[in-house]
Amino acid sequence: EFTSSYDKWGYLGKTSTWKRLSDEEIKNLKLKRFNLDEVLKTIKDSPI
Numbered sequence: 823e824f825t826s827s828y829d830k831w832g833y834l835g836k837t838s839t840w841k842r843l844s845d846e847e848i849k850n851l852k853l854k855r856f857n858l859d860e861v862l863k864t865i866k867d868s869p870i
Contacts, residue, residue: 827835843851 827837829835843853848855
């Protein structure tokens with residue numbers, strides 16, 4: 823879920839609201855769990 827807001831300088835931003843999905847919701851959305859170690863390695867190996 824995204825909500826928008828702006829600060830006192832007039833910058834507009836979006837905020838993510840995270841929630842835990844049930845196993846049934848994950849199955850219905852056909853989501854695949856990821857391996858966090860692989861993600862961290864990818865970030866570490868990134869040239870940026």
